[in-house]
Amino acid sequence: METRPANPVTATFEAHRDRLRAVAFRMLGSHADAEDVVQEAWMRLARQDAAAIENLAGWLTTVVGRISLDLLRSRGARPEQSFGDGISEVVVIDDSPEPEDHVALADSVGLALLVVLDSLGPSERVAFVLHDMFGVSFAEIGQILGKSADATKMIASRARRKVRTTDRPSASxxxxxxxxxxxxxxxxxxxxxxxxxxxxxxxxxxxxxxxxxxxxxxxxxxxxxxxxxxxxxxxxxxxxxxxxxxxxxxxxxxxxxxxxxxxxxxxxxxxxxxxxxxxxxxxxxxxx
Missing domain, CATH: 3.10.450.50 (Nuclear Transport Factor 2; Chain: A,)
Known part of the structure; x- marks a missing residue:
């Protein structure tokens, strides 16, 4: 039986899935939310004429950014839940006595940064993550935030100052x-x-x-x-x-x-x- 070639749009999306998931996770701090955002991006792509999208990777990043921004803003409108709604995704591991791999896990720089990112407002977090971590241009981020490129640059600069000055959890x-x-x-x-x-x-x-x-x-x-x-x-x-x-x-x-x-x-x-x-x-x- 002849094998049909894979749908090029699907293949392109799958090629970018890991990056999109990483973008969403850095902005949201939740693996479950990141998966939901990427799935929503896929469904929005399915409703588009993909052939008319000049830069599919950039389009997908923009969509993921907008969905994540909406989620961040909706979180701000709800009372804080310390363990979140996705309680089943919380990772609990034994820490007695001191296994070396657990010590390394506790000292993770990436997770310490996520704690710091929680101090940023939604627009600041989106601007900082997309530009400083993933190299997205201020013009593209501005389209997500509804701001000019110069205004977006200022938002990212403000976020960067907060990240540098916010007390991080103990490194040890x-x-x-x-x-x-x-x-x-x-x-x-x-x-x-x-x-x-x-x-x-x-x-x-x-x-x-x-x-x-x-x-x-x-x-x-x-x-x-x-x-x-x-x-x-x-x-x-x-x-x-x-x-x-x-x-x-x-x-x-x-x-x-x-x-x-x-x-x-x-x-x-x-x-x-x-x-x-x-x-x-x-x-x-x-x-x-």
Missing amino acids: GRAQREVTQAFRAAAVGGDFEALLRVLDPDVRLTVDTPGGTFVTLGATEVAARAKMFSGEVARYQPVLVDDRPGYLSWNEHGTPVSLTSFTVSDNRIATIAILVDPARLAALDLPA
């Missing part, structure tokens, strides 16, 4: 774990002053429960709620949650009851995210 995975261990010891011991020493003054605590998401701001307020970190559990173990240090706790029946992750910056805890929703915990691939 070991140092991060030491900070979180000090926090847990202070919480279990009820040492209020020790808690304040390891908490950033503007620390943000987010607790995801079956009844919704609850946020507490400030070191004093978070330290006052430290009893939630020292509740009776059968056992706990250190884990990495998307490369952030944390703890996974079980009850006496061996059922996971909470997953806690920390973001450490300048040797202090900047954010704490706790998941206690049984249904969402059950959706995770957790260490045994």
Whole structure:
């Protein structure tokens, strides 16, 4: 049987799929969202006369950028969810004791950069990622943002300054774990002053429960709620949650009851995210 040649449009899209996925992931910080964006780009291409598109690679990058920008803006309109809607994509691995590959994972520069990118506004993030990471021209990015090339250049420059000046998580995975261990010891011991020493003054605590998401701001307020970190559990173990240090706790029946992750910056805890929703915990691939 004669083999039909592959559809040239499909072949071109597949040739660019990995790059498009990388672009979307850098902008969104979520593999699931990146996959959805690339799939949406493909569906939009299928509705076009591909032969009339002069630069298909550039067209696809523009479409991915616009879809990602819309997603970033819609996130800003919703309350922050510490573990996100795609809870099943969170990666949780054992971090006890210190396997060398886990240490390297915790020290990942790419993931540290994603944390920094979260400090940028939607337009800034799109401009920075597309230009500084993927070499897209300011004119092309301006088409996505609805701005002139000069205005887009200014947005990218502002984003670059923020990236350079924003405190990044500690470069040392070991140092991060030491900070979180000090926090847990202070919480279990009820040492209020020790808690304040390891908490950033503007620390943000987010607790995801079956009844919704609850946020507490400030070191004093978070330290006052430290009893939630020292509740009776059968056992706990250190884990990495998307490369952030944390703890996974079980009850006496061996059922996971909470997953806690920390973001450490300048040797202090900047954010704490706790998941206690049984249904969402059950959706995770957790260490045994």
